[in-house]
Amino acid sequence: MNRIPMLAAGHATVDFYQGAVPALVPFLVAGRGYGYVAVSGIVLAATLLSSIVQPIFGVLTDKWRMPWLIPVSMILAGTGVAVCGVSDSYALTWLAAALSGLGVAAYHPESARLARIASEGSHVRMSWFSTGGTLGFASAPVLVTPLxxxxxxxxxxxxxxxAVLGAIVTLPAIRALAGSAGTARAAGPGSGRDDWPSFVRLTLVIVFRSVVYVGLSAFVALYMGGGAAGAVALFVLFAGGAVGTVAGGRTAARLGRVRTMRLSYALAVPAVAGVVLVPGPAAYVFVAASSIALYAPFSLHVTLGQDFLPTRVGTASGVTLGLAVSVGGLAGPLVGAVAEAASLRTALACLIAFPVLALLMARTIKEPAPAAA
Known part of the structure; x- marks a missing residue:
């Protein structure tokens, strides 16, 4: 039985909480008077701890089976976001966001390993697993804003x-795949030779992508006017990612992963520029285009990383799904500082450089031979 839909549902649950933090930003600004730097610090809290510890969880899952970590991490992620709104203290709100980030960090390495087993090497199936996370992002403003x-x-x-519902839905798949994961580990590490130079270059690509995407997710709602207009912008940004993820998997089946990645970042450059330079409702079109272009290579990053490090699949998953993605949040306060010193438009204009850097670095990467799942 294909377990990918169940794992995708769990991925949607966890990444819902990553999307919930930006959705909270307008309410924290309106309700507590936080400035750009303060709210970008909240986004940073949700990503900083995740950035630091996610590779550690990856190393641990390379050594031991930890399927129990998946439902526990969901509950942690949900609890952190739930507490963010009930504490009037900025410090406690920051810590709650950090707790949510810890849950997200704990989830991804083990879930990516199980998804690799369930997908049986299919780029399209892995794209559906990644799409689950993107749909979780997309649903966050739709649920959080009206509530x-x-x-x-x-x-x-x-x-x-x-979080509670996601844990319940995912448990059957975890139980079914944990045995397969244990058998795979019992046979020893994956075959092949680790290509660290290529993996480092791929990591830099993901970091550049993360900076622009996290910057957009943190500030595009405010840039589009906040309120309903801001919620629509976030929904378009997150929902476009679901389209991009599926399209990326299908395109990679034809063109290959590296070529698809290069094409995606080439398209991302004018798309991000359009968000900043095109006025009025037409900007929503470029928000969607940016999301599609930035998410098309998302699942491909994961499988490329696993194939570059075939003996360290958990570590590769922790970096590609965690550290490199979350580290973009570290640039959030800098974007906020530029916004306060100049303007929000100027701050977002700075993001245009990052898909250019991602494209240039992607051109140095060659397609690896697929490793055994």
Whole structure:
């Protein structure tokens, strides 16, 4: 039985909480008077701890089976976001966001390993697993904005419910695949030779991609006017990612992963520029185009990383899904500082450089031979 849909549902649950943090930003600005630097610090809190510890979880999952970590991490991610809205203290809000980031960090390495087993080497199946996470992102503003608009930040404890439901839905797949994962580990590490130079270059590509995407997710709602207009912008940004992820998997089946990655970043450059330079409702089109272009190579990053490090699949997953993605949040306060010193438009204009850097680095990467799952 194909377990990918169940794993995709779990991925959607965890990444819902990554999307929930940017969705909280307008309410924190309106309800507590936080400035750009303060709210970017909240986004940073959700990514900083994740950036630091996610590779550690990857190393651990290379050595031991830890399927129990998947449902536990979901609950941690949900609890952190739930607490963000009920604490008037900035320090406690920051710590709650960090707790959510810890849950996200703990989830991805083991889930990516199980998804690799379930996908049986199919780029399309892995793209559906990644799409689950993207749909979780997309659903965050749709659920968070009406809830908090109607009931205020005090209603945030209700946001723990998706974590509970996600854990319940995912448990059957975890139990079924844990045995397969154990058998695979019992046979020893994957065959092949680790290509660290290529993996480092891939990591830099993902870091550049992360900076521009996290910058957009943190500030595009405010840039488009906040309120309903901002919620629509976030939804378009996150939903476009689902389209891009599936399209990337299918395109890679024809063109190859590296060529698809290069094409995606080439298209991302004018798309991000359009968000900043095109006025009015037409900017939503470029928000969607940016999301599609930035997410098309997302699942490909994961399988490329695993094939570059075939004996360290957990480590590769922790970096490609965790450290390199989350580290973009470290640039959030810098974007906020530029916004306060100049303007939000100027700050977002700075992001245009990063898909250019990703494209240049992607041109130095060659397609690896697929490693055994």
């Amino acid at each position: 908090l608009a109607g009931w205020g930040l005090g209603a945030s404890p209700l946001l723990v419910l998706p």
